[in-house]
Amino acid sequence: MKALSRAFLILVFGILYIPMAVLVLFSFNSSKSTGNFTGFSLRWYTELFSTPATFAALRNTLILAVCSAIIATVIGTLAAVGIHKMKNRYLKKAVMSVTNIPMMNPDIVTGISMMLLFVFVGGMLGLKNSLSFWTMLIAHVTFNLPYVILSVLPKLRQMDSHLPEAAMDLGCTPVQAFFKVELHAILPGILTGMMMAFTLSLDDFVISFFTSGSDFQTLPLLIYSMTKKDVTPDMYALSTIMMAVIFALMILTNFKSKRETKKAKADR
DSSP: OHHHHHHHHHHHHHHHHHHHHHHHHHHTBSSSOSSOOOOBOOHHHHHHTTOHHHHHHHHHHHHHHHHHHHHHHHHHHHHHHHHHTOOOHHHHHHHHHHHHHHHHSOHHHHHHHHHHHHHHHHHHHTOSOOOSHHHHHHHHHHHHHHHHHHHHHHHHHHSOTHHHHHHHHTTOOHHHHIIIIIHHHHHHHHHHHHHHHHHHHHTOOHHHHHHOOTTOOOHHHHHHHHHTTOOOTHHHHHHHHHHHHHHHHHHHHHHHHHHHHHHHHHHO
């Protein structure tokens, strides 16, 4: 039984990580071939840093991801606080059901429906280009909101409800009590929601495809446009760099959490 479970575990990890390993390997391939490794070379990394279109798409992707993550985090945190303080149980359930719709909907349904909405509103306003960076930003904030709300709500439930009441008894206004007491208690949930929103926005393709304008292209859209012709290995190099950065951030995060755990145990 142990041998079977180990074999299954190896199979799962193989399916997850072998494609990534192949991508990293061929990012150092000396030729353009994606089937034969002809020799080690940094050619594609050199070409990557000399391709302005790729870095423009990467810059657009990061700008969109950062802006949508920040806006979704602010709105989602306030929404989570409002939902948490609702007294009517049925209204609370109804609001949560509506909140979860963007998360449960297929991406293609969300993308097409938002595209139709933006085109309709743009036509009413007489705009020549109904789709732009701003429509993409609205779309990304929309599908990021449920993840932020669902990350913050558990922290609000775990928080001692008497803490903000004690702060107000000591002279704080409700707003001051939120920023001085509640915000610190739910900060881990806020940061988790922000990271999820950033990650989801970073690699989104379907919704971006339907809501993007001709003057703003993200990295997933650029890679998709390449698949119609040929994906050059400099994309492998870029993907390798992004994976390395994410891997380094994960190591730093785990290292920091271990230090905090050890510090908490030492304080006890």
